[in-house]
Amino acid sequence: MAQRTGGEAIVDALLAHGVDTVFGLPGAQIYGLFDAFKRAENQLRVVGARHEQACGYMAFGYARATGKASVFSVVPGPGVLNASAAMLTAFGCNEPVLCLTGQVPTSFLGRGRGHLHEMPDQLATLRSILKWAERVEYPGDAPGVVARAFQEMLSGRRGPASIEMPWDVFTQRAAVAPLAPLSPFAAPEPDPDRVAAAAKLLAASRAPMIFVGGGALDAGDEVLDLAELIDAPVVAFRSGRGIVSNAHELGVGMAAAYRLWPQTDLMIGIGTRLELPDWRWPFKPAGLKSIRVDIDAAEMRRFTPDAAIVADARAGAAALAAAVRKVGYAKSATRRGEIAEASATAQLEIQAIQPQMAYLDVLRKVLPADGIVTDELSQVGFASWFGFPIYQPRTFLTSGYQGTLGSGFPTALGAKVAFPERPVVAITGDGGFMFAVQELATAVQYKIGVVTLVFDNQSYGNVRRDQRQVFDGRVVAADLVNPDFVKLAESFGVRGARVSSPQAFQPALEAALGDGGPCLIAIDVPRDSETSPWAFIHPAKPPGV
Numbered sequence: 001m002a003q004r005t006g007g008e009a010i011v012d013a014l015l016a017h018g019v020d021t022v023f024g025l026p027g028a029q030i031y032g033l034f035d036a037f038k039r040a041e042n043q044l045r046v047v048g049a050r051h052e053q054a055c056g057y058m059a060f061g062y063a064r065a066t067g068k069a070s071v072f073s074v075v076p077g078p079g080v081l082n083a084s085a086a087m088l089t090a091f092g093c094n095e096p097v098l099c100l101t102g103q104v105p106t107s108f109l110g111r112g113r114g115h116l117h118e119m120p121d122q123l124a125t126l127r128s129i130l131k132w133a134e135r136v137e138y139p140g141d142a143p144g145v146v147a148r149a150f151q152e153m154l155s156g157r158r159g160p161a162s163i164e165m166p167w168d169v170f171t172q173r174a175a176v177a178p179l180a181p182l183s184p185f186a187a188p189e190p191d192p193d194r195v196a197a198a199a200k201l202l203a204a205s206r207a208p209m210i211f212v213g214g215g216a217l218d219a220g221d222e223v224l225d226l227a228e229l230i231d232a233p234v235v236a237f238r239s240g241r242g243i244v245s246n247a248h249e250l251g252v253g254m255a256a257a258y259r260l261w262p263q264t265d266l267m268i269g270i271g272t273r274l275e276l277p278d279w280r281w282p283f284k285p286a287g288l289k290s291i292r293v294d295i296d297a298a299e300m301r302r303f304t305p306d307a308a309i310v311a312d313a314r315a316g317a318a319a320l321a322a323a324v325r326k327v328g329y330a331k332s333a334t335r336r337g338e339i340a341e342a343s344a345t346a347q348l349e350i351q352a353i354q355p356q357m358a359y360l361d362v363l364r365k366v367l368p369a370d371g372i373v374t375d376e377l378s379q380v381g382f383a384s385w386f387g388f389p390i391y392q393p394r395t396f397l398t399s400g401y402q403g404t405l406g407s408g409f410p411t412a413l414g415a416k417v418a419f420p421e422r423p424v425v426a427i428t429g430d431g432g433f434m435f436a437v438q439e440l441a442t443a444v445q446y447k448i449g450v451v452t453l454v455f456d457n458q459s460y461g462n463v464r465r466d467q468r469q470v471f472d473g474r475v476v477a478a479d480l481v482n483p484d485f486v487k488l489a490e491s492f493g494v495r496g497a498r499v500s501s502p503q504a505f506q507p508a509l510e511a512a513l514g515d516g517g518p519c520l521i522a523i524d525v526p527r528d529s530e531t532s533p534w535a536f537i538h539p540a541k542p543p544g545v
Helices: 006-016 028-039 052-066 078-092 122-129 139-154 192-203 220-230 254-263 275-280 313-327 335-350 356-366 379-387 408-418 437-445 461-470 485-492 502-515
Strands: 002-005 021-024 045-048 070-073 097-103 132-135 161-166 173-176 208-212 234-236 266-270 289-294 307-310 372-374 424-429 451-456 495-499 519-524
Touching: 002 006, 006 028, 006 139, 006 161, 006 173, 021 028, 021 052, 021 408, 028 045, 028 070, 028 097, 045 437, 052 070, 052 078, 052 097, 052 408, 052 437, 078 097, 078 122, 097 122, 097 139, 122 132, 122 161, 132 139, 139 161, 139 173, 192 266, 192 289, 192 307, 192 313, 208 220, 208 254, 220 234, 220 313, 234 254, 254 275, 254 335, 254 379, 266 313, 289 313, 307 313, 335 379, 356 379, 356 451, 356 502, 372 408, 379 424, 379 451, 379 461, 408 424, 408 437, 437 485, 451 502, 485 495, 485 519, 495 502, 502 519
Parallel strands: 021 045, 021 070, 070 097, 097 161, 132 161, 208 234, 208 266, 266 289, 289 307, 372 424, 424 451, 451 519, 495 519
Antiparallel strands: 002 173
């Protein structure tokens, strides 16, 4: 066994798990860990940041774009709390993000003496928002704890984890035995009786619809096979977009799916919480039956279907397709035509959302199919959920149901670190962008070539609209006074441009993507000029339904 410090033992374990990038912001309690990062710099890259929250979001973007575990490190107490929004986002989106942090010195643990960055119970706080968290109190324990963290993050319903180590243990030296990575816990196999029951429901259906979410991101082939077998449209709200390409006739957007919803007699949820049909859409068709495929058995209590298949999305979808082939399915001769008509009609309807759709149409025209977009909470970001076609999984990165304002730009930085050869575009509003504006310095320092679109409507646009419409026009704290975003970008060393029309946007975007470095395009949008996108996100109940 080699003599290693606690920090070195953690780094050795990260390398054993294939980690080659860590996002981090060093501080006193974790000096020993960052020194170990430096000693391993020929195998491990450290990408710094100007705020702990950005460290967490960059790790989140890296994991969301790759499907692999990612790692970031921040100081305990205030640093962990600064990064907690990103950790909560990773929890909501089921992404394997590992936070490495410090603790007070061993002799101060649990004493409440007011040591630097001390929290009453940091581990309990972390466990309340993460899938798993643990402390390492001795260097020799580090390999086992790191292995357990990866096992937990990557098993079943994925999620984030954290490891804390006392300040002094990072530099304490002891004999450390390496440990090979632990295999993920075995996923439950599809129960044949439940699969048969689901296939029987499907055989009796004439207008099924498939809903997919983040749990099915690696099951695209199996989902498409099932969809083509039964001529079912496949729809995703946010996280599952691209599982079936919107270029495929069965890969429909939410607006087209809602047009088909009144005739739907069976909904099949694969790796999704079913947010759209369960509570965003205001009704369920009479006699609607439901099938769910999910690796998390608890999901079947949160929304109880007529047939529940507890399994990994790939295995569950494949088993269901095999069972349907066995019992047979009678396709409708008109089904594909009905789906195509709904898609065409919906495409015309969403063009009413202006100017957002005009800008999104340009972005889709210019961006290649494998280009990555982060949406951010903004008027254009909301419209992108239904108005921006997605062709591949993990190319549309959102903060999911957490809806964390300010996440988009740093998430894009993490995705670009993961895929430096692919274009990455961050859609932001002027409000959300300012949450992480300081990370323009990070983009320049580490040559992270994200193109950031800042739609400048001088307001928190959604808040302002709600206040005007719901609260008799009483607007408070929703109007913004902004800097000159182009000059601001240029002061960081970022190329900047300003446009005020979709026509001017296209050449500016083409130039930015061709530049290769970090770029910012400020897009002037008159206040209150954007059409509300919510008619497609929370649609009204159709007449006569």
